[in-house]
Every structure is written in C-alpha cells, then in structure tokens.
Amino acid sequence: MARGMIERxxxxxxxxxxxxxxxxxEEMVGDANEATSLRREFLERRCGLDxxxxxxxxxxxxxxxxxxxxxxxxxVQVPLGVAGPLLIxxxxxxxxxxxxxxxxxxxxxxxxNRGCKAITExxxxxxxxxxxxxxxxxxxxxxxxxxxxxxxxxxxxNFEEIKRVAESTTRHGRLLWIRPYLLxxxxxxxxxxxxxxxxxxxxxTIASQKVVDYIENLFPKARCVALSGNMCxxxxxxxxxxxxxxxKSVISEAVIRRDVVKRVLKSDPHxxxxxxxxxxxxxxxRSGSISFNAHYANIVAAVFLATGxxxxxxxxxxxxYTWVEVRNGDLYISVTLPSLEVGTVGGGTRLPxxxxxxxxxxxYGSGDPPGTNAKKLxxxxxxxxxxxxxxxxxxxxxxHLARAHERLGRGFRSERGDKP
Numbered sequence: 285m286a287r288g289m290i291e292r293x294x295x296x297x298x299x300x301x302x303x304x305x306x307x308x309x310e311e312m313v314g315d316a317n318e319a320t321s322l323r324r325e326f327l328e329r330r331c332g333l334d335x336x337x338x339x340x341x342x343x344x345x346x347x348x349x350x351x352x353x354x355x356x357x358x359x360v361q362v363p364l365g366v367a368g369p370l371l372i373x374x375x376x377x378x379x380x381x382x383x384x385x386x387x388x389x390x391x392x393x394x395x396x397n398r399g400c401k402a403i404t405e406x407x408x409x410x411x412x413x414x415x416x417x418x419x420x421x422x423x424x425x426x427x428x429x430x431x432x433x434x435x436x437x438x439x440x441x442n443f444e445e446i447k448r449v450a451e452s453t454t455r456h457g458r459l460l461w462i463r464p465y466l467l468x469x470x471x472x473x474x475x476x477x478x479x480x481x482x483x484x485x486x487x488x489t490i491a492s493q494k495v496v497d498y499i500e501n502l503f504p505k506a507r508c509v510a511l512s513g514n515m516c517x518x519x520x521x522x523x524x525x526x527x528x529x530x531x532k533s534v535i536s537e538a539v540i541r542r543d544v545v546k547r548v549l550k551s552d553p554h555x556x557x558x559x560x561x562x563x564x565x566x567x568x569x570r571s572g573s574i575s576f577n578a579h580y581a582n583i584v585a586a587v588f589l590a591t592g593x594x595x596x597x598x599x600x601x602x603x604x605y606t607w608v609e610v611r612n613g614d615l616y617i618s619v620t621l622p623s624l625e626v627g628t629v630g631g632g633t634r635l636p637x638x639x640x641x642x643x644x645x646x647x648y649g650s651g652d653p654p655g656t657n658a659k660k661l662x663x664x665x666x667x668x669x670x671x672x673x674x675x676x677x678x679x680x681x682x683x684h685l686a687r688a689h690e691r692l693g694r695g696f697r698s699e700r701g702d703k704p
Contacts, residue, residue, distance in 0.1 A: 462476075559681045
C-alpha cells in the first residue's frame with residue numbers, strides 16, 4: 285500500500301477518535317485540497333453519507349483557505365441565470381448588460397428579465413452614484429461628560445493627523461470625515477472612508493485600529509471599548525445608513541412608455557402607481573418598516589451571490605425606496621438605494637465563477653482610475669433592482685403574481701394542462 289494511503293488512513297482514524305481537530309489538517313498535510321478531501325471523507329464516514337455533489341467543484345482550495353473560508357469540505361452549487369439585455373445610461377455603466385443572477389427562487393429571473401425588456405424598449409435606465417464611503421465606528425468610554433466633550437473637540441482639532449495615520453495602512457483608502465455621536469460618557473467616532481474598488485470593510489477595519497491605537501496613546505482619557513461600536517452600521521438594518529449612506533448611495537430611474545407597460549408588463553401606469561402607493565408606501569409605513577420597497581433583497585442577494593459580494597451585507601444593501609409617478613400617460617419609476625455595499629476586488633470576487641460573472645459585466649478588478657469599476661457595478665445593481673421592482677409591481681397590479689410562481693416556481697401543471 286502506498287505511503288500516502290497509509291498516512292491518509294492514520295489521519296482519518298485520528299479524526300474519528302477525536303485525537304486530531306479538523307482545522308489542523310492543512311498544517312498536517314500541507315495542502316488545502318487534500319485537507320478538504322480528508323474532512324469530507326471523515327464526515328462521510330461519521331454521518332454515513334455520500335457527499336459527492338459537495339465534492340464536485342472547480343475550486344482550488346489552496347487559493348481559498350486563509351482568504352475566503354476555513355474547514356473546507358467542498359462547495360455549494362446555486363443555479364445561475366442571466367437577465368437582459370438591460371440598457372443603462374450611467375456615469376460608469378454605459379450600454380447593454382446581461383446581468384448574472386444566482387438564485388433558487390423560480391420566477392425571479394424571468395420577472396427581472398421582463399423588467400429589463402420594458403426598460404430597454406423605453407430608452408433605458410438612467411443611474412447615478414450620489415455617495416461613496418465605507419464606515420467603521422469604534423466606541424470609546426470616557427470618565428464623564430466633560431471628558432467626552434473634550435475628546436470630541438480634540439479629535440476635531442487633530443483630524444489631519446488622524447487622517448494621516450489611517451491612510452498609512454492602505455494604498456487606496458482615504459479618510460473623508462469623522463462624525464462623533466455621544467451617549468452619556470460614551471463616544472462613537474463614525475469614520476467614513478473612500479475605498480477604491482474594494483467593498484472596503486477589511487481596509488477600514490485595519491485603518492480604524494491604527495486610529496484607535498493613535499488616540500489611546502495621545503489621549504489616554506479615552507479607552508476604546510470596541511473597534512466596531514454598531515454605529516458603522518454593518519450587516520444590520522438602520523436609519524443611520526438610510527440617512528447618511530454607507531457603501532454606494534445610488535439612484536436609478538426610467539420612464540416606461542404607456543404602450544410598453546401594456547404590451548410587455550400587461551398592466552397600465554395608473555394601476556402600477558396605485559400598487560406602489562398602497563403597498564410600498566402605506567403598507568410599509570403601517571407595518572413600521574424603515575424601508576419602502578417591494579423586493580430589493582431578491583435582486584441584491586442574487587447579484588451578490590453571483591459576483592462574490594459579502595452576502596450578510598444584503599441586509600443594509602437592500603434597504604431603499606421606490607417612487608412611481610404617472611407622467612402624460614407614461615410611467616416614471618425610480619429606486620433609491622442609500623447603502624449598497626459592493627466591490628470588484630478582494631473578498632469573494634477573486635473566486636473563479638464569481639470572477640467570470642464580474643467579467644461578464646465588465647467590472648472585474650481595479651478600475652482606471654481606482655474606484656470606477658465598483659461604481660459601475662453599483663450602477664448595474666441599482667438598475668437591475670429597478671427592473672425587478674418594476675416587473676413585480678406590474679405583476680401585482682395585474683393579479684399575475686401567484687400564477688407566475690405556480691408556473692415557474694413550482695413546476696405547476698393545472699387541470700387545463702398548462703405547461704411549466
């Protein structure tokens with residue numbers, strides 16, 4: 285028997301006997317692909333399963349472990365579809381795009397695709413990035429209110445030096461501002477950074493730690509309680525992000541001709557206006573929602589999964605507002621996303637399938653100048669949200685929502701013999 289097989293057997297026995305921890309395998313075998321295989325085989329033995337589909341992947345785990353995932357056993361496959369062409373007239377995204385969407389929800393891509401058709405046939409979506417900053421907010425404890433106010437004034441006077449310290453940790457990161465928030469003797473310093481084409485959380489976290497070290501050294505009355513004080517606000521819904529923005533703040537709009545609304549969307553502008561008014565505005569207000577839209581999360585999550593974004597940031601990235609008007613018989617619709625957090629370098633964007641999805645959009649990697657690719661992606665995402673929102677409002681106004689999900693979401697066959 286080959287030496288490799290003997291060693292593999294010993295390692296598996298050690299795992300079964302709990303003499304070896306799963307996370308130690310990379311160190312033991314020196315190869316993340318072999319460690320992944322060993323962990324998977326251990327689980328198969330332990331649980332009496334065949335994990336052949338989890339094993340089926342094109343990933344090289346030596347490129348993954350230490351960057352994207354730990355204790356790897358394989359990969360999960362999610363169906364990937366495309367919607368388009370979607371005509372976009374942005375500052376960074378110009379022309380027709382085919383948008384990759386990863387989802388397990390039947391009817392979603394078909395609906396977005398219908399919205400893309402309506403927008404494109406009506407002249408396209410106009411879109412602009414109106415804000416761009418990533419935030420981190422360490423919280424400091426002072427002895428009393430007097431010290432807290434003194435601390436805030438000290439930070440304001442020393443902003444330029446704090447900025448120099450923060451930017452010493454990064455090539456592309458720039459500290460734009462610091463906004464203090466006080467509660468009793470506690471002070472949060474919400475710092476806003478420009479992060480180039482990176483989504484930027486790692487970048488601003490490292491820079492913020494450097495700032496914290498600097499502050500505690502030169503202003504010893506302030507003690508940092510937590511590097512992230514929950515006023516960043518990361519991966520949680522908040523009015524602060526809706527008001528001040530985080531990541532990219534983006535607005536996309538279109539005027540859909542009345543004949544296109546009737547032919548493509550099977551509805552009329554006044555009916556869509558009424559659904560938006562009663563559902564998105566009144567319904568959201570009555571329920572106490574802080575976000576007034578139909579289903580931004582559906583589209584944002586599908587694009588995020590396809591392009592390697594941080595999935596947990598769908599929480600704040602899918603907050604926003606849909607506005608509808610009837611103009612001379614046509615339909616005006618806009619979507620406003622104040623906290624869309626996307627990047628085209630780093631994180632999951634380097635994974636092979638996610639990289640290809642970004643390349644499909646012409647967004648992969650660093651732009652020239654840096655930051656332009658991430659803004660381009662933000663414009664595409666917002667315009668895709670516009671398409672999805674338009675189509676769903678039309679389906680609701682025409683009473684087609686349940687029928688579409690029966691046909692495309694459940695493989696439904698009716699008594700009349702309708703085909704899925």
